[in-house]
Each structure stands twice: as C-alpha cells, then as structure tokens.
Amino acid sequence: CGLISVKEWLQILSWSMTYWRCKGLKTAYIRIMTAAHPVAQLTAEAYPKVKRNPNFKVLDSEDLAYFRSILSNDEILNSQAPEELASFNQDWMKKYRGQSNLILLPNSTDKVSKIMKYCNDKKLAVVPQGGNTDLVGASVPVFDEIVLSLRNMNKVRDFDPVSGTFKCDAGVVMRDAHQFLHDHDHIFPLDLPSRNNCQVGGVVSTNAGGLNFLRYGSLHGNVLGLEVVLPNGEIISNINALRKDNTGYDLKQLFIGAEGTIGVVTGVSIVAAAKPKALNAVFFGIENFDTVQKLFVKAKSELSEILSAFEFMDRGSIECTIEYLKDLPFPLENQHNFYVLIETSGSNKRHDDEKLTAFLKDTTDSKLISEGMMAKDKADFDRLWTWRKSVPTACNSYGGMYKYDMSLQLKDLYSVSAAVTERLNAAGLIGDAPKPVVKSCGYGHVGDGNIHLNIAVREFTKQIEDLLEPFVYEYIASKKGSISAEHGIGFHKKGKLHYTRSDIEIRFMKDIKNHYDPNGILNPYKYI
C-alpha cells in the first residue's frame, strides 16, 4: 500500500471520499552513508592567512588536571581516544578540520560554568558544540580550541501540557525532543533534516529555520527562555519565563543565532504546538520556477491555516537524491525541472482533505502541475518527505559540497542557482569524473524565500571556490538578499557580512562581541 496520484485522487473523489486506492511501493530503505570520504584538510592549512591568536594559552597538564578535578572520566576525551577526537574536530561537510586535543562533555550547567570561568581566567579558547551538524564551520575548532560538547546535557526538564511550555537541556537531540512531545500530543515548533543528530541548544544558537518555519515561525518568537553560561562562567537564566514577560530588555534574544560567540546555551524553554490530528503531503512535478511561485501564492490563499510546508527541489537535487536513495522508488513517473512538496497539518482530516482536494482540482484544471502524488498514510507521508530531507546528504555523498544558504525575494529566488550553474558549466567543470563538480543543486523553502544551493563535488578545489566566491555573495547583494538565511556565519562567512549588513550594523555586532566576551575566547576566528 503506498502513494496515490493526484489524478487518481481527484477521480476517486468524484464518487467516494472514503476509498483510497493504493499503488504498490516497497518498504522504504534509506541507505546509510558509508564513510568512504576523505578526511578534510586541516582548516589551518587550507586557510593559511588565518593565524592562531597568540593571546590564547596552549593547553598544559595543569589545565587537564583541573578539568579532571571537576569532571568524571566519561566527561573528558583527549588524545588517548584519537578516533573520537577526530569526529569532534571535523564538520559534517568534511570541509573544515580543527586540531583540538581536548573535548569536555560536562553533564551539568554548573560544570559548564566552572569550565568557562577557568578558561576565561586562563585565556583558553573554547568552541561550544551541539550535534556538529552545522554547515558553515561554526561548531568545530580552527586550531587547538577546547571543544565544549553539550552531548551529556540531555535531559528533558519539564513539560506543561496546558501552556505547551517545554524545557530541556541544550544537548537534547532534536529527534528525542520531537518524540517526547509527540508522546504528549504536542510537536516541537521546528524540524530539520538533521533531526537525528542536531541538538536543541544548537538549533537555538544558530537560529535554525527548518521545514515548518512557514507555519510556526521564528525561534525568536517561540523560545520563551534560555539558560546561558557567559564567557566568565556566570549563569544568566530566564528559563522559567512565562509565555509573555515584558520586564526589561529581552536578553535571551541576543543568544539566539549568536553561534556560541557570547555565551553557551545550556537550557532552553520553548512553546510547543498542539500535535496536528491530520497530516497530508503532496509531491508535484512542475516545469518552471514561475509556476512554482504561482502555486505558492495559491497555496497560501487556499490552504491558508493548514499549510505547514512548501518546499521545492530542482532537477539536480532530485537526480542526486535518486542516486543516493537507490533502493527507494521515486514517487513520480516522469522527469521534471522542479519538484514541490506541500504539507498540510490541521485538526480535522475531512476538512483538510476537502481543502486540499479543492486546491488540487484547481491546480490540475489550470494545468499548473504536470504530475503529482499524494500520501495516503503516515508511511507514505514519511517517504515523500524522505525525498526532500535526503537532498543535503545526497549532495554531500560524492566527496563534499560547497553550500550556500540565501534569502531572496521570491521572484529572484531561483535565479542565483541558474546563474551559478551557468558559470560552472561555462568553465567546463560539471560532468562525469574526473570533472570535479557532480551537479549544482538548488532547493529550499519557498515559503520563507530561502534557497539552499549545494554544489556537489568530488573534491574541493581552489578553482571551484574562486568561481563561486565572491560571485555568489555579489549576486545576492545585487538583489538585496541575505547571504545567510538560516545557516549562519561560522568560519565560512566571517568577513562576508558587508554583503548583507551595513557598516554601522557590523560595528554594533563587533561591539557586542567585545563587550560580552572581552578575551574573545568563545568560538574564535568566526562570526564577526
């Protein structure tokens, strides 16, 4: 039993709302990526112009002795565990690699506080790390910074089903937060392809947007309170804040999206949404981006309060994903230039079906869509989403990828991808091996005006990088877009803020960093 085509769905509806015809589909099988990829070049070697800050102390045995005095054995990893050390030093994209010899994994806020106070006093640089799924080199060291992992802070603290307030340690894995809330008839107001690894604190620290931003909005609105350890070890917390609290400057906001540069988020309070009783997903093939836009405007108007995601993928994205998910049958029969995944969620299945049906009938009648498949149960629903959620991993499975994440006005949204593809093609870089570029893939969140551009490569080369940068940034600046919609700045985009931000804004940001972290020990060489 599997998906149902939009055409069949509409035919069936003409005589019965209750009959579901199923098309055969094997059980989904998601290939686990093998670790056949090269180890990233050391960041310090790849970017020789970036120098280690000589003000930072080099870790010595006295420091280690201190950390051993406050932490247990399973809260410390050092050179005696080289493989584990390596995984904390390298980013998910295999583009950046640091040389840290010490990973601290404290299991309490109090220990984080002691660690930070010590490091600040001694001028030991520190990189806070969540699930290390970051895409801009923000969560791994550049040189020998100590990695402060939140992994052992993984407890749910409290949940109030009346208000929907959910409180947890920063290191709770997103998947576990979702599961906990699911079991309590609620949902976490954000979801990401990296949900099996990313952590709640990391998501907050990077102001992640994700797949349901369109419906549930920004973390700046959903986070109710934070517990943060400052660079000097002080703990500042408003984690017990209620839904509304206008008593002074909203301090927590500065830490949302600060990428651990002015404090370490150790606890999060967030408002969970009621779990939808009905979920629908439809997957379309569409021939041009103009139609994608028309479909979006129509969906906003007709699906309105039940529209919870509107995602698009271009042909390159889906081709990579078909290769990657080789054992999973692709839901559509024909090839298209664009694919759209629409999700609705609501409290009444029949009402949602009716709204969706009217929408599908309209779009089919007006020939906006070429082909579509609709999920008929939760397993189908998950399978359709697999085709969207697997795109980043698929693009990254050939060796690595150059990744950009941009906001643009909807009318310009895909143009950046087209321009980059043309540029790489003109240079003869795209094609079968030994050409270095596999494909240029554009996909993302239409509803948020947010495109991800992944250049899937067999290897990272200077030639590709020079073709891409500053071209991409200049293009975005010329369209008055943002060079980072949701992935942040990290190491990758440090020094690039002027493409999006004014001098006075950048001055203000530097001022904030200097003010709250005067020794500059938190996540150095990055952000601002």
Next chain:
Amino acid sequence: CGLISVKEWLQILSWSMTYWRCKGLKTAYIRIMTAAHPVAQLTAEAYPKVKRNPNFKVLDSEDLAYFRSILSNDEILNSQAPEELASFNQDWMKKYRGQSNLILLPNSTDKVSKIMKYCNDKKLAVVPQGGNTDLVGASVPVFDEIVLSLRNMNKVRDFDPVSGTFKCDAGVVMRDAHQFLHDHDHIFPLDLPSRNNCQVGGVVSTNAGGLNFLRYGSLHGNVLGLEVVLPNGEIISNINALRKDNTGYDLKQLFIGAEGTIGVVTGVSIVAAAKPKALNAVFFGIENFDTVQKLFVKAKSELSEILSAFEFMDRGSIECTIEYLKDLPFPLENQHNFYVLIETSGSNKRHDDEKLTAFLKDTTDSKLISEGMMAKDKADFDRLWTWRKSVPTACNSYGGMYKYDMSLQLKDLYSVSAAVTERLNAAGLIGDAPKPVVKSCGYGHVGDGNIHLNIAVREFTKQIEDLLEPFVYEYIASKKGSISAEHGIGFHKKGKLHYTRSDIEIRFMKDIKNHYDPNGILNPYKYI
C-alpha cells in the same frame, strides 16, 4: 438582525446549517467618553523622591532656535499652545503628568536623527512618544524632558503581497495599518483595544501582545526589521531584511520592548498574515474560573488552528462595561461570574462553523457553559468584541484606575484578582461614593496566561496604593509570575524588576542602557 444564542444555534443545526435565526438588537452606540475627569497630579509632586537629573540641560532659546532651523512650524509645539502641550504631558490613565514645554513632531527619520544628535550633544533629555496610550507612564515626561512625537511620521512605505512584508513609518496609527492591510487581503498580526490611537512604532517599542497573540505570536517573531535612531543620532536599520536573515546578532530584538530607552524606532517592517475568509465569535457566561480553564484546554484541542482569541472577563469588568456602554444591549440574559469571548478565524466558513459547532455541542452537553451567544455577521462580531475591547476604557471612566498586567500559570491566573478584591473589601474601600474604589476588575488573555487587573477608582489615594503595592508584586513573585506581561515597565514599575528578574539579569539590563545611552538622555527616570 443580530446575535444568535448557542442553544438556538445548536437546535437550528439539527435540521439545517443554512438557517440563521436573528435576535433583535438595536444598532450599537458607543458612548464617547466625556472629558469630565480631573487633570492628573504632576508626577514630580506625586513622587517627590524622584529628582530631576541635574546633568540634563534646561531648554533655552538657543535650543529652540536650533529646532526651528531644522523643523517647520507644524513640527514644533511649545508653550504658545498650552492645551496641546497638556495632552502630550499627561498619560491616558490620567495618573502621570509631566512638565515639558516642547513637543517636537518631525516628519522624517533624518530630522529625528538631527534632533537626537543635538540633544545628546547638549544633554537635553528626550521622551519618545507614539500614540500615548501607554499604561505604565512610559510615554510622558516626568519633568521637563522634550517630547519627541512620531505622529508626523505616518506613511506606509511598502507592501509585498507575495511575502506579506509590510513596511511603515513608526507613527502610522494601528487602525490605519489594519485598514491598509485589510484592503490588501492581509491583516496586521496584532490588535489592541487602543488601535484607534496607538502607533505601530509604539506597539513595537513596548512589545505589545494584544488580542490575537495566541494565534500570531510575539512581535519578536513577527517583526522582520527596524529602523532606529540611536541616542547619538546615528541611524541603524535593517528594515529591508527578508523573512529569514541569519547574518549576525539580531540587533533589532533589543529595541523591541525597550520602551524608547536606547533608541527611537522610526520605521518597522513586519510580516502580515493572510486575511481570514471566515470569522466567528462566541460570548459565554461561565460560573467559575476552573471551568474557564477547562474550556480553554478544550478549545485549544478542538478549535486548534482556527482558534485566534480566548479572552475572559470577570463580573466586575462586565458590570463596569455595561454602565459605560449604556445604550448597547448586553448579549447575555443572565449574570455570570465569568465571561469568555472565543474568536475563530480561518479560510473556509463551513469548516470553521462545523468545528465550532462540534465544540459548542460538546461544551453544552458537558454543561461547561451556562449561556452563550454567537455572532452571525460582521456587525455582531464587532459588537461582541466591543464588550471585551471596552473594558479598559470603562474601568478608567470613573476618575482613573490602578492597572496591573501580569503573567501567571493558568491555574493561578485569576487568584491574584481574587486576593486583591478581598484585600480592598476587607479595608472597606469598595462601594458607592464616597468610597474611593468603584470595582476591582480582572480580565485578559487566557491563552497567554495574562491577566489585567484594573482597580477602577474615583480618585487616586495613598491608602489604595499602599494596599496594592507591594502586595500585588509580592503575590506575583510568590507564584513565579511576571509583574508585566505586556504593558512594560515605564515609570510605574521602575525599581520593581527584582520581583521577576534576577540580579544578574538586572545588571545586564543596566549595562545595556549605559552602553547604548551613556548620557541617559532617552526616556529617563523609567524602565531600568
């Protein structure tokens, strides 16, 4: 043609969804409040412990000459227009009165910038003022501060119907923003009883919550960008930001709810929501607050994505409002201890009616509600809302009111009102004239855990104030609530933050104020 009772509605539904029985109601007539109230005591006299900061310059003819050189005649008001001057000096509650002799009403950001630079250089204190509907004495001067009114900055700047991005000057009146967006099939994601007077910039500067917070959430999530003039005259702007933009610290957040203490908001970009195609409102009588809570949990679950407001009023609130709206027939026949107004908004009238009907049937069957009336058209809908929106004005119509605005866990929400009423009763202060207190009225936003407590008085007396404070704050602190859910701090709650905030939070806030406004010229004697 008018409202329809819930009982009738359910009976009618049993044989037809399309028949609407109407009960006769005269055209609503909202009494315009006459200005029969006393002028407030000068704040400086009522609070003799607060001293004018001697570092601030006293305005002289040279200053006036400068302002005349950059502003036109209709952008300056001074002692030659004493009546107008008076209205800028006194707050809406008639509780605070300043002594400013100069009101500046610049019509451009550039002029605001010049004014601030001059004032900062000369150490002239400035109070930014929007619609002056503030409830904590934040928007009027305490001594001779210059009032900087945004009234003449009243233009819509831009609207993009695809993304819903609305940009306007800070001085655009909320009613006009609503009307503009309504004409473009959208709505402003916030509404307030003071919408005819309050301004968009003021709403942002005070982080107002309002009537639809439950549905559209916090301004921290909805505001996309701000244009702000800093105390030294510099203009910092990200008003052209897109829906998602993760390039550095989210600077605008600090100004949301800062009550004009670190900058003057001159422009706002906000995401507007799609205009609902269907609106429903139901007004209930309920006998105890426990049932109000049960009804809320039920509404969240059953009305879910279409629930857009859940407001409650106690008997005192409605008694005041019945007196105030004397020519408007009250929708219910019997007296109740509590009243609830539920609003739904969605994209499909039939679906919403079905959801609401099922909900009403359930609540009636389970005897949660005693009596209810449902709006059958837009005029009814507005009339039902009039009973909620008029409560603050009604409470303020006897001479004045003491006003508290608090967040609490839902189970504790009404207890503070009950405790205060008991305390005033025990002191024999509530009753007919000459007793000073008319009524104690509790009402607010159940969905946000936010209660407004209005003590309607014939006069402000030291005895009442001493009975109320610090009792109210201590009560809230004991329940771990917030002493200001949405009204802010202003003059009224300066020095009271410790009831809700920790020492380190307060230290951080003071640090922010000192850092961004080192001369302390912006909105002095208030906030932090």
